[in-house]
Amino acid sequence: MTDSTTKLDAFYDRDAPWRDELHAVRKLLQETELTEDFKWNSPCYTYDGGNLVVVWRLKDACGLGFFKGVLLTDPEGILQAPGEHSRSARVLRLTSLDQIAEHRDTIKAYIREAIEKEQAGLKVDFPKDDLDYPEELTERLEADPDLAEAFDDLTPGRRRGWILHILQAKQSKTRQSRIDKAAPKILQGKGMHDR
Template sequence: MHADAEKIEAFFSDTKAWPTELRALRAILLDCGLAEEFKWRGPCYTYDGGNVAIIWGFKENAALGFFRGVLLKDPEGLLVAPGDNSRAVRMFKFTGLDQITAIETTIRDYVREAIELEKAGAKVDLPKDDIVYPEELLAALEEDPELQEAFEALTPGRKRGYALHFAQPKQSATRVSRIEKSRDRILAGKGLQER
């Protein structure tokens, strides 16, 4: 069995959050012709190597996310952003298998549209990063050339994730602590959530 296949099977057999709903979403995605890979600690659905969709089992709901969700037409307004700072991803949220079954045709339509966007090479037009780096990060980068070089080499999304994470606490000492705790991860070129 391929390493990804083993991890995916383990994910579905071990998940305690919304297992029935996640399996139903998986069946739909695979039936729509997407390949299944293991990325970011869970199953990711791709077309010709490009990320199209991902499923999550959160505490409060199961979710089907689209990497370029902001480009989907979404005529019924069913998609939501996963968080306040999400710029491209949009997702469906489900709290029961009956909700998935009720809109399965719509889900399949969205998946087909997402595949067509991938085939067309569609890109989300993200404005230049509008994130203001906290003073503590700017000071750390200035004091540590190795950290600065590694931080600048990160992808825009990884930099954005760190900047938001570092800016969140009200206390300067907490911001400094978060930067220090993230140093090794940044030097390794990894994002905030990557192992």
């Protein structure tokens, strides 16, 4: 048994909310062409090395997240952005075994479409970062060339995550504190949620 399999089994078998629903989702996913893996503390399903679907245990549902969900046609209108700043991912929230059974064919169709998009090499077209840097971050980056270089080297998503995190603070003092706490991770090339 691989380490990944052990972590997957522990995730799905955990005595926690949505256990039965998560098992049903796993069974459905195992019937597809996707490869099961464990990444970012969650079951992740890939196709030819590309991350396509992630499974989440949420407070109010279990979630089936499509990494490039914005590319899916979603004729049923069941996918939603996981957060207000989500530009690519789309999630299907599932709250019962009946709902999973009801959407079974649709989920499989969405997975087939995601595989087709992956095979075609389609990527989400992100517009140039549309967020203004907080004044405190701009000043800090101008004063610290190493930090500025490390920040520029981050992926666009990681940069965006840090900017949003800093912008959410209402007071300048708090924004500066967040920058101070972020700097070591940024210098290591990490995003806000990276360990």
